[in-house]
């Protein structure tokens with residue numbers, strides 16, 4: 453197995469007024485293997501979103517190293533990072549951020565049409581396939597005002613997948629959804645992961661984390677613990693056991 457993300461002694465500090473500095477990420481060491489399904493949990497303000505932004509090159513670390521597929525990304529120019537994010541990474545956020553004046557399918561197609569010389573017909577076929585995979589092909593020509601939260605999050609997943617990324621980063625992708633939509637979105641992400649895409653997502657929900665194979669726990673800017681839950685481990689065969697065991701583990705580590 454090769455590493456898709458490797459962070460070494462990663463620190464993130466931001467300058468506040470009055471010469472104060474906030475140390476948000478503290479000497480983080482993290483490895484994510486290709487094909488893994490990982491979740492990040494921790495109290496509000498512990499640095500989960502900042503971790504996601506810094507390992508994906510959306511934000512610049514203050515010190516330390518971040519490698520994506522074996523190559524250092526901390527020294528890259530913004531234009532180079534943007535290209536990697538566009539071609540190799542997919543992003544799903546709690547705030548879905550679709551473009552209002554485009555239809556749902558046009559939103560999905562958008563990241564693929566940014567590249568010069570894109571074949572619009574091929575992109576359209578691919579977008580239709582993704583909408584079908586997520587069960588919303590009938591809504592392709594709707595506007596975003598006509599979709600429910602769960603439907604729009606599926607559109608966002610399709611948009612994240614259109615350029616066939618190696619990895620999907622999700623920042624509380626189910627945070628604004630009801631429990632039924634949460635289950636549906638998690639089964640789509642599980643299926644995407646089963647087909648080989650690495651997925652890492654931030655969540656406050658142990659039910660969501662229970663669908664992943666490894667949970668990272670952050671506390672006050674530190675990565676304090678991680679819990680692996682192999683599918684082959686009989687203790688974790690059903691999702692209720694997984695969820696309960698995550699809750700117990702989080703409490704043991706000071707959540």
Ligand SMILES: Nc1ncnc2c1ncn2[C@@H]1O[C@H](COP(=O)(O)OP(=O)(O)OP(=O)(O)O)[C@@H](O)[C@H]1O
Pocket residue numbers: 466474476494495496497498499500501502503
């Ligand atoms: N650019 C910034 N400037 C100042 N403070 C920041 C900045 N980015 C993050 N912070 C602070 O750093 C801390 C960690 O933020 P972050 O959003 O990563 O936490 P989180 O664990 O994702 O929180 P939540 O669960 O509430 O989303 C918070 O106290 C936040 O206010």
